[in-house]
């Protein structure tokens with residue numbers, strides 16, 4: 150490059166970078182390193198205001214950190230300040246005598262967006278049920294914002310974990326031509342009874358219930374893949390752990406030959422998003438999460454939960470379905486009321502959520518992998534185990550259960566024989582014609598593989614100590630409710 154050319158470019162580049170301005174500091178950046186005596190300008194929404202004759206205080210928050218920024222000012226300045234208003238405050242940083250280490254002695258307040266006395270989030274206790282009725286405001290609560298921040302942090306930790314293991318993140322389709330789980334709980338969006346045939350005659354289309362089948366295609370090319378995608382289920386279960394639109398982290402791995410390998414990936418993935426919380430001194434998000442539990446006195450319970458998941462390097466317990474049924478039947482023999490009105494399962498029946506919660510909760514008080522369920526309980530794509538007892542056929546699969554939530558992850562080895570898959574589909578009254586593309590994967594270069602799917606909201610609810618998964622997703626949808 151000639152000197153002349155460089156000298157012509159330089160002033161232009163410098164001039165430009167001087168012209169651009171950057172975003173103002175967040176509350177989080179300010180609170181991380183306040184400098185006494187410095188004049189700062191801070192933005193946020195007013196959480197609370199207290200006024201007396203000579204002085205006024207306001208807590209403001211921009212949602213980037215749990216702790217609010219404390220303002221102290223002349224009452225005249227606070228005149229038009231109401232909870233909920235959006236403000237820009239300028240003032241000097243002072244050591245504080247109050248709860249916070251520092252406060253800002255504000256000398257200028259600009260109201261960017263005023264509020265009225267009707268603002269529903271006045272400073273008092275609000276129930277989760279009430280907060281769900283104000284979806285437009287509920288993420289402004291410190292618990293709401295903290296849960297969202299953890300959700301974001303978990304995605305990034307999990308993403309790093311997968312990357313470290315050579316997984317590629319892929320994007321699978323939301324509109325699909327098949328019901329992966331074969332459970333019939335699909336939202337049909339085209340080719341339905343109303344005659345809409347957007348994708349052509351006899352081309353029904355649905356919202357995806359799981360990315361698995363498409364991930365299997367990707368894994369046949371990239372070996373290890375994962376994604377985080379929404380899944381849709383038209384089931385009407387009105388519980389604290391079901392949504393009609395939820396997010397799933399799914400992973401598929403080629404050349405996994407044993408279920409244990411797949412379970413280890415699932416376990417390490419969870420640990421990757423929980424381990425950082427154990428280092429309270431260095432984790433703002435851990436401290437913020439614990440603060441949300443302060444008023445309930447449940448901080449220790451939350452710590453115990455993180456410890457349960459990531460405190461020890463011991464691998465999580467792995468038991469078979471048959472062992473689980475034996476344990477449950479034994480517990481019932483000792484105490485007929487152990488599962489309330491519910492009986493223990495007979496071999497071949499599914500485990501009810503009360504059984505799962507009891508096993509992982511009262512019985513083991515730990516996450517537990519339950520493996521090798523009866524074939525009749527599981528979908529067509531799972532690899533069959535060698536038949537030892539023809540009355541008790543099982544598949545190579547697992548459910549990961551945790552206390553209070555029950556099932557968190559479902560996974561399995563996948564059947565890679567074309568002919569067996571056709572047989573499994575026919576046994577379930579499915580038409581193999583509908584999944585030709587999936588079957589073709591087994592015609593050339595079939596490979597051993599396995600994978601799993603984790604309900605992301607269940608995971609976030611468990612780790613943040615929320616009782617209902619409706620409180621860890623921005624805009625929850627369930628049967629009878631889709632309000633905005």
Ligand SMILES: NC(=O)C[C@H](N)C(=O)O
Pocket residue numbers: 329330358359360361399400559560561600601602603
């Ligand atoms: N990817 C998975 O294994 C999840 C499974 N398809 C499910 O929906 O439960």
